[in-house]
Amino acid sequence: MPTDPRIEPASTAPALIRNFCIIAHIDHGKSTLADRMLQSTGVVGEREARAQYLDRMDIERERGITIKSQAVRMPWTVGSEAYALNMIDTPGHVDFTYEVSRSLAACEGAVLLVDAAQGIEAQTLANLYLAMENDLTIIPVLNKIDLPAADPERYAKELAGLIGCDPSDVLRVSGKTGEGVDALLDQIVRDIPAPVGDADAPLRAVIFDSVYDTYRGVITYVRVIDGNLSPREKIVMMSTRATHELLEIGVISPEPVITKGLGVGEVGYLITGVKDVRQSRVGDTVTNAAKPATTSLGGYRDPKPMVYSGLYPIDGSDYPILRDALDRLKLNDASLLYEPETSVALGFGFRVGFLGLLHLEIVRERLEREFNLELISTAPNVIYQVDMEDGTSVTVTNPSEFPGGKVGAVHEPMVRATIITPSEYIGTVMELCQQRRGTMGSMDYLSEERVEMRYVLPMAEIVFDFFDMLKSRTRGYASLDYEPQGEQIADLVKVDILLQGEHVDAFSAVVHKDAAYAYGVAMVGKLKELIPRQQFEVPIQAAVGSRVIARETVRAIRKDVLAKCYGGDISRKRKLLEKQKEGKKRMKNIGRVEVPQEAFIAALNTTDETASTGGKQK
C-alpha cells in the first residue's frame, strides 16, 4: 500500500502523529475492535484479516487475552489531512500492570473500551486510573452495541461518572459489525494530543516491549520521546550502559516495514542482534552512544516475581526437556525466574517465580503445549521474609524451607485489591475478604447497582483460591484487580504433612495460625483417600513444628492376590505384573510408603483447580 509522503516514517511531523492504546477487560472485544481498525484504515484487507491479528500466540488467541503488546501504524485521513495512528496494544491482566504502565508511557491517549452488556471491570478500572495518573486523554467507548443484552444507556452513565464527562460523549461501536469504528478513528485524531518532543535533543526512546524472535533475535518496541533514531548508529541501554549496534529500524503495519529511522513521537521497532530480552528491558531508555542523553526517562524497574510454584515433569526423564524449555521461554520473558529444586514426592523440577497467577498459568501452558511436557505444579505461594531471634533473616520462596526454631517476626507481602461487584453482593464480598484477613479501605458506588470496594489483603490469601471463590459467590459478576502494597508482620506458621513420620515436602504450606488446623485436616483427609493401602498401617499427620494437629490412618491392606491362576490366566497375569512393575517406576517412596505419583498429582490438582484464575471468563 503506497504511503502518503506526509506520513512517511522518519519524516512525519509530530503534529500528524497520534499514539494511543486500548484499555479493556479481557473479553470486552479489544482484539476484534483492533482488527476492525486495521481493516478500516486499509492496512489489512478483508481477505487477509486473520481473526484478531494482533494476538500472535495461540494461547493468547484461545484465551482471548493479549500477553505481549505490539504497536501497529495505521494511516487515517480526516478532512484533507493524513495522519499516522500508532495503536499500542496493551496487556489487559492484573499480572502485567508494569507492562501496561510502560505501554501507557508511550501514548498520549487511551481508548477506554467497555462491553455495553457488562460494564467496567476491576482490572479495566485499575488501568484507567493508571492512564489518568499519566495524564492520558481518555476516549470512553462502549463496545458490542449489537448484542441483544447491551445496555449502553446504563453503562454510558457509569463511564461518564468515572471519567467526568457527559454520557452523550461516550462513543458506541461494534467491533463485530464495524459500526462506529470510523467515527472512533476520527475522534482519536481530534481528541488525542499530538506528541511533543525536542527533535534536536539527544535521542531518548522508551522501550515498551521486547520480544524474542527465533530468526531475528530480540525485537525491541520503542517510542521516541526526543531526538532521532537512525540506522547503523550505536545505541546505549541507559539502565545497564550496554552498547548495541542497530541492525534494523522499522514500523509494524501490520508486518514489519524497514524505515530510514524514527523521529520524535514515532513508534516502531529496532533490532540489535541480542538474543535475550533481558538485554533489552521494558521500561529502559534507549539513547545514542555517540551523543548520549544525560537523564533517562525514568520509571524503569526490574521485574520482581511475586508468586512461586514448583514445576515438575510428570515423567522424571523429561527433566532436561523442562530445563531447556524454561531456558527458551526466558529468552522472551524477562520476568521468569527459576532454579532447580528436588522434591521427595515429585522428583526433580524447578522452583519458578512468576509475576502472578496468570503468568504462572501461561508459562505452564506454554511449556506443556510448545514443548510437549506433562507437568505438575505445587500450590502457588508468596515470598516470606522471616526474621530469626538471632538477628538473621531468611527469604522463603518454598514453604518447605520455612525455618523452624526460634522465629521472630514473619513478614508477608500485601496487596491493595479493587473489587467491582453488583451491590447485592456487598455482604458476600465483605465476608469473603474478612475470612481472608482483609482490611476494608473504601467503597464507592459506580452506579446504583454497582460498587467498587477496596481492600488490603495478604497476597498469600488471594493466590490460593480467592478469585474462584469471589466468582462463585457473586455468580460470576465480581471482578478483581490487585497491586502490591507493602508487607505486614503476621502470625504465620508452617504446616507440614507427614506420612508414617516422613515429611512430604510438596504439601508443606505457610498459613495463618488460625487456618492451620483447617488446612491440616483438609490435607490429611484428602491424602487418606488418595494413598493406596500398604502392607502396613500408614499414619498421615499434619504438624506445626513437632505438634501434630490432625491425623488420619490408612489401614493396612489385607488382600492382594488373584484367587485363580491356572493355565489360561498366566499370560494375562504376567502382563499385569509387567505393567505393575513399570508403574512401580513411577512410585515415589516416602520412607517405606509407596505412593503412586498420581496420588500426589491428584492431591495437588484439587488445590490447583481452586487456585486457577483461568483465562477468559464468560
Add this chain to the structure above:
Amino acid sequence: MASGRAFGVYVHVPFCQVRCGYCDFNTYAPGETEGATREGYVEAALREVAFARTAMADDNRPVSTVFFGGGTPTMLDPSALTRLLESIRDAWGLAADAEVTTEANPDSVSRESLAALASAGFTRVSFGMQSAVPHVLATLERTHNPENVARAVEWARAAGLAVSLDLIYGTPGESLSDWQASLDAAIALAPDHVSAYALVIEPGTKMGAQLRRGEIAPTDPDTQADMYEAADEALTAAGFAWYEVSNWARTSDQACRHNLAYWRGDDWWGVGPGAHSYLGPRGSKPAERWWNVKLPRAYAERIAAGLSPEAEREALSPEQVALEEVMLRVRLAEGLPVAVLGDSGRAAISGLVTDGLLDGDAASRGAVTLTRRGRLLADAVVRALT
C-alpha cells in the same frame, strides 16, 4: 526330544446348562452357541488332538495328567468324554499313574455316568459346589440343589473317583457365618480336596452389570480376607493342608497334579476353543504359549477347514520365563528356591519375613514360602521379589 518337564493335556468343553451370573469363562448355554453343536465340538477336539500329536512328533513323553474343564464337561455324554480321553491315550499314551480329572456340575451326573467315566480311566472329579447356602447360590445363579452335591459325592466315591469340591466366597450378601456354613457342609462331605476362590466380579458379566447399576454391593476385600482365614482355619482343623493359595488337599498325593504342573512350569497342550497351551524352552526354541480361537463355531470351522485353531502365540524371553516362575511357584506351599530369584528379589526377602509375609524358617533353608498373611498378599510379594 528330552525334557525334564511333565506333559499334560487340558480339554476345554465350552458348554453349560445355564450361564451363571459371575461367569466370565469361555462357555455357552443352549441358545448362546451360535450354531455350534456338541457333536461338532467333539469331532473338532478329536482332530485337534491328532494335530497336536503331529506337531509334537519328536516328543514321546506320555501324558501325566488330563483335565477336562469348562464350561461343564459333563454336559457331554460319558461316551463322548471317553472318546476324547481315548484319543489322547492313542496319541501319546497315558502314564501308568496318570491323573484324569473332570469338572462336573452336581446336577449333570448320575451314578451310572460317573461309573462309566471311572471305568474309562477317569480318576478324579471336581464338583462345583460353590456354596451350601441357598441365598448365596441364588445370587450366583447356581441352579443345583445343595442336597444334590452330597448325592453326587456319594456316587463318585462309589465309582472309585477321588473327589474335589469347589467353593466360592465373598458373594454379595454372603456373611461370614454363611461362609462358615458352606465350609462345614463341604467338610462334612469328606472330600479329598477343596478349592476355595474369592469371587471376582468381572466387568463383562451379568454381575458386573448389576454392580455397575448398584443392584449389588461388592464384598469388602477385608471381609474376603476374613473369609479366607476362616477357610484355612476350618480346613486345617479338618485335616487338610494348603498346597496352593486357593487349594487344600487331605494328603499331598491328593493335590491336583494337573494344576501343580501349571504352577511348576511343566508343559501342556490345551485342546478346545480358547484353550491355552504352553511348551517350555526346547533346545534352541524359546518357551512358547498360544491360545485357540475363542468361539466354538469358529474353532470347529477352522479345524474342519484343516487349519490350526490357534488365535495368537507368544514367545517368552528368558526374563519372562523367570518372572512367571516366581509368580507361579510362590503360590505353592512347597515354595520357590531362593536361587531362582535375582539380586533385588533376594534382598527383599528379609523385609518380607519381618513383615510376616514369608516364612522365616523356610527362608533360612533357602525356600521362599508364604505365611497365611503372605498368601493373602501374594501378588504384593511377587512384585517385591521380581
